[in-house]
Amino acid sequence: MxxxxxxxxxxxxxxxxxxxxxxxxxxxxxxxxxxxxxxxxxxxxxxxxxxxxxxxxxxxxxxxxxxxxxxxxxxxxxxxxxxxxxxxxxxxxxxxxxxxxxxxxxxxxxxxxxxxxxxxxxxxxxxxxxxxxxxxxxxxxxxxxxVLGTGWFGAVAAEVGPGKTVAVVGDGAVGLLAVLAAQQLGAERIIAMSRHKDRQRLATEFGATDIVVERGDEGVAKIKELTGGLGAHSVIEAVGTQESMMQAIRATRPGGHVGYVGVAHDVSLDGLELFFSHVHLHGGPAxxxxxxxxxxxxxxxxxxxxxxxxxxxxxxxxxxxxxxxxxxxxxxxxxxxx
Amino acid sequence: MxxxxxxxxxxxxxxxxxxxxxxxxxxxxxxxxxxxxxxxxxxxxxxxxxxxxxxxxxxxxxxxxxxxxxxxxxxxxxxxxxxxxxxxxxxxxxxxxxxxxxxxxxxxxxxxxxxxxxxxxxxxxxxxxxxxxxxxxxxxxxxxxxVLGTGWFGAVAAEVGPGKTVAVVGDGAVGLLAVLAAQQLGAERIIAMSRHKDRQRLATEFGATDIVVERGDEGVAKIKELTGGLGAHSVIEAVGTQESMMQAIRATRPGGHVGYVGVAHDVSLDGLELFFSHVHLHGGPAxxxxxxxxxxxxxxxxxxxxxxxxxxxxxxxxxxxxxxxxxxxxxxxxxxxx
Incomplete structure (x- = not known):
């Protein structure tokens, strides 16, 4: 064969x-x-x-x-x-x-x-x-x-649900399908982070209500701006790099949930920052x-x-x-x- | 004054x-x-x-x-x-x-x-x-x-509840009161990790059902041994060091919950280990x-x-x-x- x-x-x-x-x-x-x-x-x-x-x-x-x-x-x-x-x-x-x-x-x-x-x-x-x-x-x-199952787990791990504002870090297939999952799970608002027109279009088709093109600290600032300064209730991380992970954690409000499904590569989380972020962190292989x-x-x-x-x-x-x-x-x- | x-x-x-x-x-x-x-x-x-x-x-x-x-x-x-x-x-x-x-x-x-x-x-x-x-x-x-409020938050963050096996890392006042909180929140089994007789005694008085004296990898192995090889459902981390944090994460079963309330000092979490641990992580200032x-x-x-x-x-x-x-x-x- x-x-x-x-x-x-x-x-x-x-x-x-x-x-x-x-x-x-x-x-x-x-x-x-x-x-x-x-x-x-x-x-x-x-x-x-x-x-x-x-x-x-x-x-x-x-x-x-x-x-x-x-x-x-x-x-x-x-x-x-x-x-x-x-x-x-x-x-x-x-x-x-x-x-x-x-x-x-x-x-x-x-x-x-x-x-x-x-x-x-x-x-x-x-x-x-x-x-x-x-x-x-x-x-x-x-x-x-x-990819769909993984995006779905990201949304479940981030406790997506009715009334929630969700942000998705990553516009690969998993990120885009996390948008779809968030929509299916009843999210009120879904912010897709993407700089690519074709991926933005698909994200919108899958249920994204907002697109953020900024990344890193600027992306975090934009999510805060869209959420009354607090951050999203649920953030799905679908990349697996240090930058994307920190972007996800920092874009989440205290008490909010990060669902991470990008296979973490060379990611190291500082205990003290995590401690004061007050986020829930869950993820892994879907x-x-x-x-x-x-x-x-x-x-x-x-x-x-x-x-x-x-x-x-x-x-x-x-x-x-x-x-x-x-x-x-x-x-x-x-x-x-x- | x-x-x-x-x-x-x-x-x-x-x-x-x-x-x-x-x-x-x-x-x-x-x-x-x-x-x-x-x-x-x-x-x-x-x-x-x-x-x-x-x-x-x-x-x-x-x-x-x-x-x-x-x-x-x-x-x-x-x-x-x-x-x-x-x-x-x-x-x-x-x-x-x-x-x-x-x-x-x-x-x-x-x-x-x-x-x-x-x-x-x-x-x-x-x-x-x-x-x-x-x-x-x-x-x-x-x-x-x-200390009671902090131990309580550790138990809440670790999703302690009826039917759950809980392990507590740390035998300071917060750890001991996390035992008390776990008991109040209905845990089925509470494993206190302590090497000190007087603290063990107080842990038992507060509701601990098991005492584990081992630490680090040996402590993790002991928790696994007590939980059919799987790890505890809920682990409360009440120290704030690299060793105690890893002990908590590794003693938790996949899908289980770590509630961490020790103020993290020089703690760094490896993304890939966390990813495959499949645990929920939540904590911070109570x-x-x-x-x-x-x-x-x-x-x-x-x-x-x-x-x-x-x-x-x-x-x-x-x-x-x-x-x-x-x-x-x-x-x-x-x-x-x-």
Whole structure:
């Protein structure tokens, strides 16, 4: 089969590899219907995260169940499924509390930018759609697998709700879908922070009521200005840098909530500033599995269209170009067709 | 009047100073019935926080209203009051949300280790008792002014409640009273982390069900061992050092809550570790004003006796000895009688 492999910084190759096999009785093999490149894939692509050996890439996926292990009971061959980027048993105490991405049996999922992939703990990780979805729903279901679920968790972690003013730091796919999540969760006002016209437009389409183009301290000052000097009730951080994290914390009013979902890189929080900020801080890897049933339902009923974040589609064999385009921010998110 | 002044590291003097006056129409002057030395007073005492000029000390106080400004309407001369260590208007949006210590008109309160003190924003800062309290309630009411209120906020920030397993890092007065707060808030199990027999005994009296003597990584391992490998639901951090903060975060299960109330000194949190810890983090200066009515009521009805943290009482003139004893941890907390 064809699969995308990262060999080192900016060295993405699509090559022939053996089709994965069932390794444990709880595994499933998925034939990918679509895959994509994640903002977090850019960390190893850029060399920020060091890759020491050729690494199969991709952790966002939708597709048909091709094969199941002997202990898989909730799924059958032919089901169309959406999965999460961490495999979970969905039964342990941590999963039951809604933190499947910290499941006591958690396993990473990888190799989704290819024709087939192996998903561990299939019953606890994958959610089947009621029927084969129409082709135009595939991008949205693929978005649910990570970026939508992650934006959603950001909004949940930031305690978004009716009457709240929400600010979103980051205009990548996750940030834009955090806007959509905030709108779905009933936020009164949603401030998207973006300097790019096309992303501003999509943010507005997803429910943003205000756009702030300033960044850093100026961005914070602008949020304060828009909120009577107090800061937003809820701020979603969807980048993962020191600047974006501090922007989120400082734009939040005392007693307010920061939901952070950008994978933190070289971020260090000063204890004393955090202490006097009086904010709530919560985040981490989004428990997408927890939200998938609701998200799939919203998508299939046509209530939301998160697939709009895919503004470029390429065949799997052009994965290297997909990384390039994402790296240079020439596209918000690239969908790959195996 | 006699007042305690810090001149520099370990240089505490009790000296004659002018009695404070009403400076703003919202001020009140309090005749102190009792005062005390706070764990946070030890930071400047030890030179960790640098004092650049002679500084009147003390921010925990109970006493009688001696004088009021022309705009004070909720209090009258002769009232017995309990106050908070930050003055607040108690009417702004932040106060109304329960974060009086981040009030938009917040002012520091100081000079409580003396005969008289000035309290700004008296209506929003002080709470009067229904009648003159009996002498044996004074220590408990004094505790409510800071250490009890702070431990209480730690428990609230850690989302302590029925069915929860709570761990408390720190066995100073705040940590011990966080145990009491956790018990009052219905925790199922309360693990106090302490190596000192007398403090362990008081923790047990306040409601601790388990004692852990280990610290740091060993303390974390012990908490995990006591909680089926998962960590506590709620952990209260009541020290403010790097070690205690990491101990708190690492002892909390994914999805659990850390409530931190130790004033963070040289604490730096690694973004990536925090990200994957999946904990909720909340804390800061306790909005004692918000809890005072409830705490005063619990104390006057004899439901709680937080005054037990005072294991030494000295006349105000011996304040230097009080600091010494606290610094050397020969007493949990010292009460000063003006």
């Amino acid at each position: 064809r699969a995308t492999v990262l060999y080192g910084p900016r060295d993405v190759r699509v090559e022939d590899r053996a089709k994965p096999n069932i390794q444990k009785p709880t595994d499933a093999i998925i034939r990918l219907a679509a895959a994509c490149v994640c903002g977090s894939d850019l960390w190893p692509y850029r060399g920020t995260d060091v890759v020491t050996q050729p690494t199969p890439m991709g952790h966002e996926y939708v597709g048909g169940v091709d094969e199941i292990g002997s202990e898989v009971t909730e799924l059958k061959v032919g089901d169309f499924v959406v999965g999460s980027f961490f495999a979970s048993d969905n039964t342990c105490e941590i999963c039951q509390a809604g933190y499947q991405t910290s499941c006591i049996h958690r396993e990473g999922v990888s190799g989704a930018q290819s024709e087939f992939m192996r998903v561990p703990l299939a019953d606890g990780t994958l959610v089947a759609t009621p029927a084969m979805p129409e082709a135009d729903k595939i991008p949205s279901l693929l978005a649910a697998s990570d 428990p997408v599995r927890d939200y998938l049933p609701r998200l799939i339902d919203l998508i299939l009923r046509g209530e939301i269209n998160p697939g709009k974040v895919f503004d470029l589609e390429l065949p799997l064999d052009e994965a290297a170009e997909a990384y390039r385009v994402m790296d240079e921010r020439r596209a918000i998110k690239v969908l790959l067709r195996p | 006699r007042a305690t002044v810090l001149y520099g590291p370990r240089d505490v003097r009790v000296e004659d100073r002018a009695k404070p006056n009403i400076q703003k129409p919202t001020d009140a002057i309090i005749r102190l019935a009792a005062a005390c030395v706070c764990g946070s007073d030890l930071w400047p005492y030890r030179g960790t926080d640098v004092v650049t000029q002679p500084t009147p000390m003390g921010h925990e106080y109970v006493g009688g209203v001696d004088e009021i400004g022309s705009e004070v309407t909720e209090l009258k001369v002769g009232d017995f009051v309990v106050g908070s260590f930050f003055a607040s208007d108690n009417t702004c949006e932040i106060c109304q949300a329960g974060y009086q210590t981040s009030c938009i008109h917040r002012e520091g309160v100081s000079g409580a280790q003396s005969e008289f003190m000035r309290v700004p924003l008296a209506d929003g800062t002080l709470v009067a008792t229904p009648a003159m309290p009996e002498a044996d309630k004074i220590p408990s009411l004094l505790a409510a002014s800071d 909005p004692v004003r918000d809890y005072l009515p409830r705490l005063i009521d619990l104390i006057l009805r004899g439901e709680i006796n937080p005054g037990k943290v005072f294991d030494l009482e000295l006349p105000l003139d011996e304040a230097a000895e009080a600091y010494r004893v606290m610094d050397e941890r020969r007493a949990i907390k010292v009460l000063l009688r003006p």
